[in-house]
Amino acid sequence: MSQSDFLPPERPGTAPYWDATRSRRLLLQRCRACGQLIHHPREACPHCLAQDFVWEESTGRGSVHAVSVHHRPFEVMTPQDCPYVVAFVDLDDGVRFLSDIVGPDRETAAVGDRVRLVWKPVAGGCHLPLFELDR
Numbered sequence: 266m267s268q269s270d271f272l273p274p275e276r277p278g279t280a281p282y283w284d285a286t287r288s289r290r291l292l293l294q295r296c297r298a299c300g301q302l303i304h305h306p307r308e309a310c311p312h313c314l315a316q317d318f319v320w321e322e323s324t325g326r327g328s329v330h331a332v333s334v335h336h337r338p339f340e341v342m343t344p345q346d347c348p349y350v351v352a353f354v355d356l357d358d359g360v361r362f363l364s365d366i367v368g369p370d371r372e373t374a375a376v377g378d379r380v381r382l383v384w385k386p387v388a389g390g391c392h393l394p395l396f397e398l399d400r
């Protein structure tokens with residue numbers, strides 16, 4: 266299965282998140298009880314366990330907190346998928362986001378680099394949020 270065959274999981278509380286990706290919008294949950302911004306989407310706030318959220322659109326911009334570059338394909342990947350770059354991105358909105366860095370210079374990604382959101386189409390009309398370097 267390649268990423269383009271990826272079907273977003275149907276988990277409680279995640280439908281608004283995946284629906285927004287159809288129009289390439291990245292939504293984050295904000296807890297109405299404690300005010301914390303949350304990612305990944307979930308049923309209950311990890312800070313106070315409240316289940317009352319509003320959805321806010323992310324700027325899609327941030328910086329690399331940590332990065333790992335893989336030169337050998339694993340499991341479902343092909344050699345063309347490499348180098349495969351996984352990163353924790355600190356969104357300017359205030360949450361940490363685990364994703365891939367894509368683009369021709371992705372293997373040069375380093376901690377502190379600025380990144381911007383890009384989208385990869387997947388099954389069901391949804392999109393996966395990925396990042397590219399913004400130098």
Ligand SMILES: [Zn+2]
Pocket residue numbers: 296297298299300301310311312313314315
């Ligand atoms: Zn909360």
